[in-house]
Amino acid sequence: MNLKPIKTKKDYQQALDRLELIFDSKKGTKEGDELEILGILIDQYENEHFPIDLPDPIEAIKFRMEQLGYTQTDLAKVVGLKSRASEILSGKRKLSLEMIRQLHDKLNIPTDVLIQAY
16 A cells, blocks of 8 residues: 555546555455545545536526426425526526525525525
């Protein structure tokens, strides 16, 4: 086990190659420990060099509705009125703090996503 910080693309590729080799290692073994540490190092490098932006709030609502099989009528039960749900989905109405709370509680959409400007 020769672990070191991942600083370059070459280091990153070597870490990925090694991870692939030891991927099925069992916990508590030497290789299992290496796998765990390597995973942390790779995750840290990827978060720093390949950050993933949060999705657009409205797209997140639409995606979650699709996952749950919700219609606009179902969304209206969460935000109050059918016309309000329509305005939200079309981008004509901004989300209020109370709507954000309801969407988080009822649809389990992270508040970090919902509070973004759009």
